[in-house]
Amino acid sequence: MDPIAFVHAFSWDDLPNDAQKQVELSLLDLIGVGAGGLGTRLSRIIRAHAQEEFAGTVPMFLDGRGASASGAALAAGMTIDALDGHDGFNPAKGHIGAPLFPAALAVAHEVKSSGRAFLEAIAMGYEFGARISVAQHATVPDYHTSGSWGAVTAAAACARLLELDAETTRHALGIAEYHAPRSQMMRCIDHPTMLKDGAGWGAMTGVSACKLARAHFSGAPAITVENAPAFWADLGQRWYVMEQYYKPYPVCRWAQAPIEAALALQSKHGFSAADITAIHIETFHESVRLAMLAPSNTEEAQYSTAFPVAVALMRGDVTPEAISDDATKDADIQSLSAKIRMTEHDQANAAFPQKRLARVCVQTAKERFQSDWHEPKWDHTAPPTEADLRGKFHALADPVIGHVAACEIEDTLANLAALPFSALSDQLLRPISASTTIGRTA
Structure with a gap:
């Protein structure tokens, strides 16, 4: 028509x-x-x-x-x-x-x-x-x-x-x-x-x-x-x-696959945020561009990948309160966010924009944990x-x-x-x- x-x-x-x-x-x-x-x-x-x-x-x-x-x-x-x-x-x-x-x-x-x-x-x-x-x-x-x-x-x-x-x-x-x-x-x-x-x-x-x-x-x-x-x-x-x-979370969609990967890894292996010494996120180019490790207001927190991942690992969820202006001053979350390193991966780049893929590696003092590839929750394919x-x-x-x-x-x-x-x-x-x-x- x-x-x-x-x-x-x-x-x-x-x-x-x-x-x-x-x-x-x-x-x-x-x-x-x-x-x-x-x-x-x-x-x-x-x-x-x-x-x-x-x-x-x-x-x-x-x-x-x-x-x-x-x-x-x-x-x-x-x-x-x-x-x-x-x-x-x-x-x-x-x-x-x-x-x-x-x-x-x-x-x-x-x-x-x-x-x-x-x-x-x-x-x-x-x-x-x-x-x-x-x-x-x-x-x-x-x-x-x-x-x-x-x-x-x-x-x-x-x-x-x-x-x-x-x-x-x-x-x-x-x-x-x-x-x-x-x-x-x-x-x-x-x-x-x-x-x-x-x-x-x-x-x-x-x-x-x-x-x-x-x-x-x-x-x-x-x-x-x-x-x-x-x-x-x-x-x-x-x-x-x-x-x-x-x-499910009030942040850029490009940050949400890393959040899911991090939460799945934590749920499977039971480590706490305090145990983490380093985090490596592999994902697509645009998500890597959300490189705001230390946001100072909610706009920067919403357009960050690292900070919401740190929030999720620290609190088990990402809520509006957790990415508010005041919440960006949380020293523990800022410290965990600073431990995150992000790199592009060809597989994630090739899938974008139809799919937003990410996988996460978490290092603790004793062990290293690697996730599978994850997509954001609540896509139309799994609504x-x-x-x-x-x-x-x-x-x-x-x-x-x-x-x-x-x-x-x-x-x-x-x-x-x-x-x-x-x-x-x-x-x-x-x-x-x-x-x-x-x-x-x-």
Whole structure:
């Protein structure tokens, strides 16, 4: 099917039942990660910026202050990106949901969408985003952030929600592609900062592109949509929402195979973190580039391989608290991280990006332990259970919004196809405390 026609022709009923359930779980996961990211400095800064610089009446995600739809999408996208725990797509080396959901959330609220229409925009967006991500990566030598192709994905979802005609949609996609943040991902890997994966800027650009196109601003064509037919051939036949991975840990996916290898080795042989004298990680080039042995803030900790491995070996898990700004000051974990050496391996390089492989060797004073090759948990080939994802959602959301509110969101998502979208947005676009709305206690 023609991609632009698909934007508007797709129906919720086109999706198999298991794919409909996966859309629900992906949204739940994104909401949980966004709740977990709300307390970061990054999120606080960007929400204040959106209120000050993007005046409007769309309430921001779990904040309640008003911004324009574009500003609200920016704030929510960067809040989700602030905690690197959201779903992803291996061939894209990136994340479809992080720019898609915030844009659709803002616009669906603005147009008073039905729950079904919102779900259709999200489901369509996963299929659109999977294909445009691969199409863009095939056209340029640089590896760009998710926000680059995510902007076009967000524009497709918003064009559907705004009920733009086909020609206006065509211009919206072209505007979004041209204005998208073509930010270099490896620059942020080498120098981790709050720039992250461009999800917020992609969401903002997608909303803005649709509003401009609706006002007759011209911008067609989107080259990756109109001039790359090979990437769109299976549209409406293969459901890529079923091929997303999820993250058990809120750090870069490239660090998660080493975490699994280290934990498996520790579980098998029973050594403690105090026993370790040296660690050698063999993995692929991009993971080795996450070379931040001694991070000083959460952005550096999330874009490190060594530090999360040290956290896992010390604590048995990697939680948001364990990679927070304050946690990076833990001298014992910093000391263990400094014992890690990382090298590339041809086998891991050859498998990337479809697979992310790593193996770990741990040296103690008495013995040397070598792991097998490991992949990250919760890939689509060995996916998490529904209970796994619901457990992750509550672990992230309950401390922020409370267990009762989290359960209400969960129940609403399960029934959203038969509800007005306001049943969900009333819960998501509200302040959770005085400190989130005005920056100070009452």
